[in-house]
Amino acid sequence: MKIHYSEFLQGVRDELPILLGTAPFGMIYGVSALSAGISPVLAQAMSCIVFAGSAQFVIAQLVAAGTPSPVIILTAFIINIRHALYSASMAPYLRKLYPIWKWLLAYLLTDEAYAVAISRYQRIGKGEHTHWYFLGAGSVLWTTWQVSTAIGIFLGGQIPASWSLDFTATLTFIALVVPVLKDRASTIAALSAAIVSLLVVALPLKLGIVAASLIGITVGLLVDTKYIKPV
Numbered sequence: 001m002k003i004h005y006s007e008f009l010q011g012v013r014d015e016l017p018i019l020l021g022t023a024p025f026g027m028i029y030g031v032s033a034l035s036a037g038i039s040p041v042l043a044q045a046m047s048c049i050v051f052a053g054s055a056q057f058v059i060a061q062l063v064a065a066g067t068p069s070p071v072i073i074l075t076a077f078i079i080n081i082r083h084a085l086y087s088a089s090m091a092p093y094l095r096k097l098y099p100i101w102k103w104l105l106a107y108l109l110t111d112e113a114y115a116v117a118i119s120r121y122q123r124i125g126k127g128e129h130t131h132w133y134f135l136g137a138g139s140v141l142w143t144t145w146q147v148s149t150a151i152g153i154f155l156g157g158q159i160p161a162s163w164s165l166d167f168t169a170t171l172t173f174i175a176l177v178v179p180v181l182k183d184r185a186s187t188i189a190a191l192s193a194a195i196v197s198l199l200v201v202a203l204p205l206k207l208g209i210v211a212a213s214l215i216g217i218t219v220g221l222l223v224d225t226k227y228i229k230p231v
Contacts, residue, residue, distance in 0.1 A: 004132040011116065011136025018112045022053075022141060023148040029056050030152020036064035040153045047149040051142065052110065055079045078210055085213075086114045093121045097131055105131065108138025115177075189220025 026047070033043035038060060046056055055076045062072045086109055094102055117134040124130065181187045193216025200208040 004129040007127075007129045007132035008136035008139075011120075011133040011138075012140045014116050014120070014133075015112065015137040015140050018116070019141065019144045022112060022144050025053055026145045026148025027152035027155070029053060029060070030149045031155065032057060032060045032152075034153060036060040038063055043153055044146070044149055047146055050076070051107070051145065052076075052080055052083075053145070078207065081210060082111075082213055083109060085217075086111075086118075089118060090114070090121070093126050094131065096126075101131055105134055105138065108135070108142060110138070110141060113138040113141050185220045185224035188223050189216045192216045192219040 029047070030043060033046070033056070034040065038046075046059065050056055050059070058079060059072055059076055062075060087106065090105075090109070094105060097105075113134070116137045120130060120133050121127075127133075177190055181190055193212040196215045197208055197212035200211050202208070203211065
């Protein structure tokens, strides 16, 4: 198998700006996991196996609250439902790849990697070697998440609460969303989802995320259907 370094390195370069928000996010998770009573080994293993920042934070909170395991698993599943939408969006570009490639890229499919990869695919289409670009973006993100988690675990409670690094997660997601809002439908969909998420933030099991996503998608489809003329 020939390695296409140019595509891989371009994916790494395009992912680098996002890592400025990802690194402190991972550190906070490491600290939060220890505070919740999760052992350092399990905390690091969660970053490696689950590899989903928002779900890992919620899992740590639920563990700290003594929540039963089935509820924790269900909650993590609900939070990560959005990845099914990501995979559906990426499927047309990855359909011809070997299964091993699909499995690997599915594992690396996070919010940050998706935002970078889908933008690339939308610009150049189904390039013969663009999966190497996806691999580069996902790999550097994965490495950063593992290292930042380890740093957070190592530092433990030494990071002052006054630093309030939590905001970096919000900034990261804003940085991911804004560049892809290029038309009326996607902009209104994003605004609708944001407003709904604020209104239903108190729903249990993080169901507000699901509600906001579904309403945002529905509004976007309605706007898209109304304003795009038939060819």
